[in-house]
Amino acid sequence: KAGVTQTPRYLIKTRGQQVTLSCSPISGHRSVSWYQQTPGQGLQFLFEYFSETQRNKGNFPGRFSGRQFSNSRSEMNVSTLELGDSALYLCASSVIQRGGGYEQYFGPGTRLTVT
Amino acid sequence: LAKTTQPISMDSYEGQEVNITCSHNNIATNDYITWYQQFPSQGPRFIIQGYKTKVTNEVASLFIPADRKSSTLSLPRVSLSDTAVYYCLVGERDKIIFGKGTRLHILP
Numbered sequence: 707k708a709g710v711t712q713t714p715r716y717l718i719k720t721r722g723q724q725v726t727l728s729c730s731p732i733s734g735h736r737s738v739s740w741y742q743q744t745p746g747q748g749l750q751f752l753f754e755y756f757s758e759t760q761r762n763k764g765n766f767p768g769r770f771s772g773r774q775f776s777n778s779r780s781e782m783n784v785s786t787l788e789l790g791d792s793a794l795y796l797c798a799s800s801v802i803q804r805g806g807g808y809e810q811y812f813g814p815g816t817r818l819t820v821t
Numbered sequence: 822l823a824k825t826t827q828p829i830s831m832d833s834y835e836g837q838e839v840n841i842t843c844s845h846n847n848i849a850t851n852d853y854i855t856w857y858q859q860f861p862s863q864g865p866r867f868i869i870q871g872y873k874t875k876v877t878n879e880v881a882s883l884f885i886p887a888d889r890k891s892s893t894l895s896l897p898r899v900s901l902s903d904t905a906v907y908y909c910l911v912g913e914r915d916k917i918i919f920g921k922g923t924r925l926h927i928l929p
Binding site for chain 1: 855867870871872908919920921
């Protein structure tokens with residue numbers, strides 16, 4: 707089975723621009739979560755989508771948005787980029803385990819640099 | 822939401838057993854305990870998950886006492902390639918919070 711894929715892997719944008727990142731989950735996984743990782747704040751949860759609906763949201767400004775398509779692929783968008791948005795953006799798809807727990811599979815991430 | 826506390830960093834030597842303890846005093850009844858490993862510039866990788874007592878897989882063991890207020894990840898006979906950040910997570914699937922993690926450094 708192919709793992710979680712994210713495109714692009716690297717991106718350089720300037721302040722004020724907007725960016726769209728894409729994530730393809732593992733086949734059959736319907737839940738997709740997005741995280742931002744920076745050296746100072748660590749891994750922070752952005753939002754989770756399940757069956758095209760946002761199910762949970764972290765504490766990020768409205769400039770961060772996302773969506774999920776009927777094939778479970780997801781995109782996240784950041785508008786009006788700020789220098790502080792420079793980070794590794796990780797996508798994860800998840801599955802419920804037989805025992806009732808869950809497991810998240812992470813993609814390699816998109817490294818966004820805002821100049 | 823259950824908050825986790827784990828050591829910021831640990832050093833060990835190749836061939837040793839490493840135990841990383843995580844405290845989660847306000848863990849809820851439905852919460853599972855999950856550990857992830859992350860190498861630089863890569864996404865975290867699932868290691869092990871448990872609810873109570875002991876869980877073992879091919880790479881690690883997870884010990885959870887009866888009160889579930891802490892858990893210990895045990896890595897047997899570590900190697901240099903086990904140098905990474907290890908995260909302890911507690912929560913249900915839609916209430917996941919990553920802490921700062923434990924930076925494990927394996928020395929030759």
